[in-house]
Amino acid sequence: MKRLTAPLIGLIALALPLAIALTYLWIDPALAQTVTEAEPATTSAHADLAMIGAAIAAGLASLGAAYAVAMVGSAAVGALTEKPELLGRLLILVGLAEGIAIYGLIVAVLILNTV
Template identity: 65%
Template sequence: MLSRVLAVVLQSLNPFDPIARGALARGVVRGFLAVDGTVALIALGAAGLLWLGTPLPLLAAPPFQEGAGELAGGVAIGAALATGLAAIGAGIGVGIAGAAAIGAIAEKPETLGRTLIFVGLAEGVAIYGLIISFMILTR
């Protein structure tokens, strides 16, 4: 059922129409989502456990100190954006560099050290974003 819903959603988006039809015809969508709804059920269960495990005083606590000012929300959003966008960029970079590194290592195993350097450079972007968010929060 869930695979059919995903296929209908993909078909409604024009650029993905051929992809959705092909995936639905070959059964790729069903295989990707495991057994109908299993992934959604696991995610819902994890969210429920997280909600049940959170102490109530933590949820009731004020987000900032009293009288923190009007800019406290903007500061928090800025720090979150710095970390989040840097992590997304680093994830994309590591995905591309990691795939290329695995291909290079498969063809020539002695390139392992050089390829790890490029993957590490892509991970540095996330660290820089985290440093910037700490600088924003402690200003």
């Protein structure tokens, strides 16, 4: 079985929250049309779906970022043992891998902003 590389995991972790957010935005107008003053349960269901979507977006992005940082970090430590002058460049690579979690958090905040 072929191992997934860190960039592929990062791409998946970035694509999943965006797909969830776009699906939520696509469903949102249909939910907004069904909400009336007589049906407060629909509003509660709308908020529940938003909370679930935000949790999935932040959680999966964090898992993807953790895997990417583990792969990039271990490779960076190996490279640093041979060439210590690469520290600055390798820190940038680890920071880029960690940025995936920030993207998931931003998507989660955007979803929760609509509630």
